[in-house]
Amino acid sequence: DLFPLRQQCWHDHPLSTVNLQCSREAEVEYAQLSNAAISNCLNTDDRTTHEPWSYPPVCTDVLPSVGSSLCVYTNTSFSHGRGISILTTPELAERILVLPPFQDSEVLQGVNDFTGTWYTQGMPGKGIGMLAKRDLVFKDRITAQTPALLAYLESDLSTADREKFFKTAVSQLPKATREMYLGLATVYGLPQVKYQDVVKANTFQLEIHGHNHLAVFPETSRLNHACAPNAQYYLDATLLTHFVHITRPVRKGEEITISYTSPLDPTHVRQQHLEQGFHFRCTCARCTDHERTDTILQHIQGLQSVLNDWSPSTVGSPGPQLAEQWLEFYRDEGLEGFMDVPYGFAALAYNAVGDEETAVEYARRAEELILLKDGKWAPNLKIMRELLRDPRGHWSFGRRLR
Numbered sequence: 001d002l003f004p005l006r007q008q009c010w011h012d013h014p015l016s017t018v019n020l021q022c023s024r025e026a027e028v029e030y031a032q033l034s035n036a037a038i039s040n041c042l043n044t045d046d047r048t049t050h051e052p053w054s055y056p057p058v059c060t061d062v063l064p065s066v067g068s069s070l071c072v073y074t075n076t077s078f079s080h081g082r083g084i085s086i087l088t089t090p091e092l093a094e095r096i097l098v099l100p101p102f103q104d105s106e107v108l109q110g111v112n113d114f115t116g117t118w119y120t121q122g123m124p125g126k127g128i129g130m131l132a133k134r135d136l137v138f139k140d141r142i143t144a145q146t147p148a149l150l151a152y153l154e155s156d157l158s159t160a161d162r163e164k165f166f167k168t169a170v171s172q173l174p175k176a177t178r179e180m181y182l183g184l185a186t187v188y189g190l191p192q193v194k195y196q197d198v199v200k201a202n203t204f205q206l207e208i209h210g211h212n213h214l215a216v217f218p219e220t221s222r223l224n225h226a227c228a229p230n231a232q233y234y235l236d237a238t239l240l241t242h243f244v245h246i247t248r249p250v251r252k253g254e255e256i257t258i259s260y261t262s263p264l265d266p267t268h269v270r271q272q273h274l275e276q277g278f279h280f281r282c283t284c285a286r287c288t289d290h291e292r293t294d295t296i297l298q299h300i301q302g303l304q305s306v307l308n309d310w311s312p313s314t315v316g317s318p319g320p321q322l323a324e325q326w327l328e329f330y331r332d333e334g335l336e337g338f339m340d341v342p343y344g345f346a347a348l349a350y351n352a353v354g355d356e357e358t359a360v361e362y363a364r365r366a367e368e369l370i371l372l373k374d375g376k377w378a379p380n381l382k383i384m385r386e387l388l389r390d391p392r393g394h395w396s397f398g399r400r401l402r
């Protein structure tokens, strides 16, 4: 065992918020062990003998909660030499290999290409941020990226062991991708846990065959948080790709933001999530004016339950007016990227009073937003497409007419 547990810095998962408490001696010892282990693990002479992987997989012992070992798999030629490193089970690695991006590089056309829509710059109090290179409009694509690192979400490995495997995974990436990864923001800033600290500050979760994986997308990682963001993202697990699009007009030079937490949660819940998960206090207008924000969120919730009530007593109720009010609250709050739900309810509310034309218009808007927010596999998409296919045959048609 190259890495007996010398010092447990995080007592549970790297995404937890338990503060690091490492002694200086432990740090030095850890660094020495880590470097020795990495050079033992990497045998570059074997590089070509483990196709399709570029290096022989390096594996953990069997982990009880996973029921398997986890191994580092690297493909350095993935997506025209961008490369990808994956820490996962041998069984899932086989399944990942049959995903389209590993079978046909054409499916990643346009992915990992620079869209010409953004640049990065230091932002006061926020580290680096991503800004608009030109005026942008709804649906403009900002990024479409595959991860540099994908790691099975486990809680068995010690911090030291996890660091060892993450380090192996990142060290095996092509130089440009590795350097991008190592240049990313960290939360704790401690060199002895650098590789998982980058994951903590920059991770998204990607589900592969029902198993959550942590994923780091280096370019996309520069997007800072806002509780009223102007961009929306989704992950496509079959393409292993993270997509980001604009949800309201953005002026050249304006910061492009996404939300790291649900913007529909009350302010104290959003702030707690951001402070615990990402170690910053959000000072956006919605957080600053929290009393107003939380009152509006309550109205939104109330409207949703009224519009979701399809009992006979709602016949004759002013559904369309309530839906319009709901949409207005979202616009006022800067939640354009989350309007798929109110658009969907507006479509149903109009259809319920027999206004097929307006119902279709709102269903189309809901469809557009679902595609930007959840991607083409989203269950809500099916619901809206059912209405669009045959509004008059839909269960909601005329439902609230006397």
Ligand SMILES: C[S@@+](CC[C@H](N)C(=O)[O-])C[C@H]1O[C@@H](n2cnc3c(N)ncnc32)[C@H](O)[C@@H]1O
Binding pocket: 125, 126, 127, 128, 129, 184, 185, 186, 187, 201, 202, 221, 222, 223, 224, 225, 226, 278, 279, 280, 281, 282, 283
């Ligand atoms: C995914 S990174 C975003 C890019 C990062 N600013 C950088 O320099 O690479 C997440 C980190 O950025 C910072 N950050 C993101 N949004 C912020 C905000 N609204 N206010 C302050 N800091 C923010 C926090 O330090 C957070 O842990």
